[in-house]
Amino acid sequence: MAWLTATYLIGAAPEQIEARAQALAIEQSVECQLDAIHDPRIIENVVARVASIERFDDARFRVAVQIATATIAGETAQLINMVFGNCSLWENVQLIDLDLPPALLARFPGPRHGIPGIRALLDAPRRPLTSAAMKPQGLPVAELARLCRTFALAGVDVVKDDHGIADQVYSPFPQRVRACQAAIAEAVASTGRPAFYAPHLIGTPRILRDHARVARDEGVRVVLVAPMIVGLPAFRDLVDEFPDFVYLAHPSFGGAARIAPPLLFGKIFRLLGADAPIFVNYGGRFAYPAAECAALAAAARAPWGDLRPALPVPAGGMRLDRVDELLAFYGPDTMLLIGGNLLLAEGEALLPRAHEFVTKVMVTI
């Protein structure tokens, strides 16, 4: 029998932690009292096992649970179900890590491009990479295309839709993709260096597939998807069906308090094929601790079976005046994503401001 190890932080009094850990192991496998199981092979091969309990801080314990891989059968939705299905409904339980044995890990191809593929696409073998977001939603297609062109002229590598931009009447998906692709092409013809527009794919699986086809037909190479919004299993299907796209993964609906951000964005998104997970940076609008951001970036890049490394993309209230600090913190295998802070400059002032961003990144390392 093969077992994966899922690790949880559980808030409990010391005298209760053993019982709570055991209850979690049962909840995440057979979901009934062991008295109700009348087949000893199930006790031996299916019931999950508490592997270790360690004190984590004053209120919480770190609990490692072994879950039989046979219960998962290599399937994405069932993986989530078995590691954080019912126990997500308990308060004071957070999923913080996941170790998959090689045979199960091999069922997940992970990023199809990852750091090496993105660097090859952008012809940027070593330097840090840049991204900017077109904001705000509500702008008409022509305005978005203008922003897209300006950012690419400034030398930004990836110009992405803001994640609120979907398929609204004020900027319908097919028209937007066509216009922004044309704008990017114009800029690339002018600068002579690669740059990519990343449209936001969002919707039910049927809409996702329709929009992915439109994007592919328009020559799009990089897309933005929020895996928790579309659903992790739907994200997996999308990557499998459209492996040529580079996937920027957005953290929206990540409810990060219940799954540790380094695990959800750094490992699980990567496992399912995210080439470049976007996450909220320390000191920005979301105030993640710096150590958590470092752990997330490390998890995205760390050796993990045969999975390609994914490119960390810190974002969320990034400012031009922090570029040096952030590159010193994250190092060159990083894409810096700045959105609204660039857009404080309007009209003619936007190009030099975006260019300043790009130049800072280029010369820093």
Place this chain on the structure above:
Amino acid sequence: MAWLTATYLIGAAPEQIEARAQALAIEQSVECQLDAIHDPRIIENVVARVASIERFDDARFRVAVQIATATIAGETAQLINMVFGNCSLWENVQLIDLDLPPALLARFPGPRHGIPGIRALLDAPRRPLTSAAMKPQGLPVAELARLCRTFALAGVDVVKDDHGIADQVYSPFPQRVRACQAAIAEAVASTGRPAFYAPHLIGTPRILRDHARVARDEGVRVVLVAPMIVGLPAFRDLVDEFPDFVYLAHPSFGGAARIAPPLLFGKIFRLLGADAPIFVNYGGRFAYPAAECAALAAAARAPWGDLRPALPVPAGGMRLDRVDELLAFYGPDTMLLIGGNLLLAEGEALLPRAHEFVTKVMVTI
């Protein structure tokens, strides 16, 4: 312009709550400083608005935010994105309610059967309904089918897969569905009253669709789906494509601490087509407060546009000795779901124990 109202509980000091509420409104609409918006129509028509702030308890405020329906365009994934996308990443923010204006609500057909359809299917116009779960996973198909037959012979209305049962080698989906459908048919022929087997549909959208077709071809009428596991948008597609199924919605991966259970299970699941949301009962393995369970059941049944009422299904550590209490609490428009507690009886003893459950429910009201 039409606006929906999303309501949040936000933990903040009194002197900070106005700024935090305003920051949330911006985060959930334009995601940039208002200074970066140079088009007054966007300020007027797209930026979300704080409608009210009320103290909720010592640490939290109840904040109502109006979000422009134009940003959602009637699409399921984008609805989630706009009401709880980025702000789910903030600690101390919980989404607790959602009010949709009529034109937006009309884009969501909700339950295709709901309480009246389930009652018609079971030929049970007034009494409370019963459900039992086949457990544990790991049992071979023949054993599951035997459990299914026994529960149906005892008079249980809906016999469902445990939600850990997926498509594992020990009980592959097609064989399991065929065997359990045959077992139910045998029992129905013997008792002369309707009963239904509800297989668990789980997987990526492609697997979901394949399994739904298999189930339909085998004559299945009721299915179990965990909308948060498969992803809310994928659940929506499934209901649209297979409207003839009655959907029992399982709460797995519901991470209930961040979206209030009455909203997620009582309203959002219903909005997307769940006929009968399963939720964790008070006093069981999950210890939801009783008031929250009552609010959830009320939300599932309450008048809401043209949506059919959904059938509340309390579950999670239910016991035979609590049937009277629970029916008094929930009333007759309820399906009681008992899993492991019935299975404490083995072999020949299972039928009378399951029959006792059914009889208690039949005679109580």
